[in-house]
Amino acid sequence: MTQNEKPGIVTLVGAGPGDPDLLTVGAARALGRADVVVHDNLVCPEILALTPQAEHIDVGKLPFGKQTAQETINGILVREGSLGRNVVRLKGGDPFIFGRGTEEVEALHNAGVPFRVIAGVTSLNGVLGAAGVALTTRGLKRGFAVFSGAGSSAAEFRSWAAYPGPVVVYMGVHSAAEISREFIAAGREAAEPVVVVARGGTPRETIAETTLEALPVLLANAAEWTPAIIVIGASREHAFKARPLDGKVAVFSGGSLDSPVADELRALGAIPARGVKHEPAHAFAREVAAPVEVPKQ
Numbered sequence: 001m002t003q004n005e006k007p008g009i010v011t012l013v014g015a016g017p018g019d020p021d022l023l024t025v026g027a028a029r030a031l032g033r034a035d036v037v038v039h040d041n042l043v044c045p046e047i048l049a050l051t052p053q054a055e056h057i058d059v060g061k062l063p064f065g066k067q068t069a070q071e072t073i074n075g076i077l078v079r080e081g082s083l084g085r086n087v088v089r090l091k092g093g094d095p096f097i098f099g100r101g102t103e104e105v106e107a108l109h110n111a112g113v114p115f116r117v118i119a120g121v122t123s124l125n126g127v128l129g130a131a132g133v134a135l136t137t138r139g140l141k142r143g144f145a146v147f148s149g150a151g152s153s154a155a156e157f158r159s160w161a162a163y164p165g166p167v168v169v170y171m172g173v174h175s176a177a178e179i180s181r182e183f184i185a186a187g188r189e190a191a192e193p194v195v196v197v198a199r200g201g202t203p204r205e206t207i208a209e210t211t212l213e214a215l216p217v218l219l220a221n222a223a224e225w226t227p228a229i230i231v232i233g234a235s236r237e238h239a240f241k242a243r244p245l246d247g248k249v250a251v252f253s254g255g256s257l258d259s260p261v262a263d264e265l266r267a268l269g270a271i272p273a274r275g276v277k278h279e280p281a282h283a284f285a286r287e288v289a290a291p292v293e294v295p296k297q
């Protein structure tokens with residue numbers, strides 16, 4: 001950047017966990033003014049479609065590896081901001097909850113590029129409430145703990161297990177066996193209820209209720225369950241499970257998903273989804289998975 005050039009502003013924007021309804025008004029405004037949108041692959045296509053005027057840079061799928069290195073992303077943000085462009089860095093959920101937002105603002109600060117942050121709905125509240133999991137209940141559950149299942153040691157798992165209430169795990173699918181083992185070893189009941197919500201808020205959402213002991217069996221095929229939020233020590237509320245279309249997908253071949261009919265279906269427990277030509281309706285299978293049997297030792 002030369003002395004006469006004015007940098008643009010880089011806005012870190014939380015896109016929520018997948019359902020476009022969870023985008024904030026502030027996020028939608030920032031997207032409407034963006035010259036360039038730098039997004040990762042947890043951001044859904046409907047949200048990206050709100051920015052036809054902007055250049056899109058997908059830093060989740062660049063051809064040098066499955067994930068783009070954080071330094072590369074930082075470099076793109078600094079470069080685009082230094083060019084005087086209005087940059088939106090669009091991130092799944094909230095930028096500062098397991099989102100590496102701090103590293104990005106640090107890089108921008110060091111390069112002298114102005115930044116701001118618009119919070120997003122994180123997966124924890126965006127996904128769990130809609131699936132019928134209440135993390136607090138007046139007089140019964142007064143708090144909950146949250147941790148990342150990725151990169152945690154056995155000792156850390158045991159320390160989270162000591163929390164006297166529900167424990168929410170982000171990025172825990174691949175370490176489900178270790179989490180289950182360490183939580184039980186730390187004294188949590190093998191039969192303690194566990195809820196898993198995979199791809200929450202999308203037509204491919206899957207909700208499963210299981211136990212701490214059976215969790216590794218349920219998630220054995222990890223690729224089928226990511227991304228997912230796992231809650232140990234909570235169940236789905238009866239009022240949600242009792243809705244007549246709980247666990248069903250309503251496939252629309254035409255018409256709007258933003259309509260009174262779609263809302264009525266949502267209130268009955270269904271997820272309205274758009275039918276895709278040449279793709280069978282069962283491709284949208286949202287399931288409430290059956291309980292998993294634990295093989296006897």
Ligand SMILES: C[S@@+](CC[C@H](N)C(=O)[O-])C[C@H]1O[C@@H](n2cnc3c(N)ncnc32)[C@H](O)[C@@H]1O
Binds near residue numbers: 170199
């Ligand atoms: C790298 S973290 C990003 C979290 C994000 N910043 C947030 O606030 O939700 C990725 C993890 O978020 C959770 N996650 C993201 N989107 C999700 C979704 N639609 N359904 C369930 N879990 C989701 C999963 O635990 C996933 O492994």
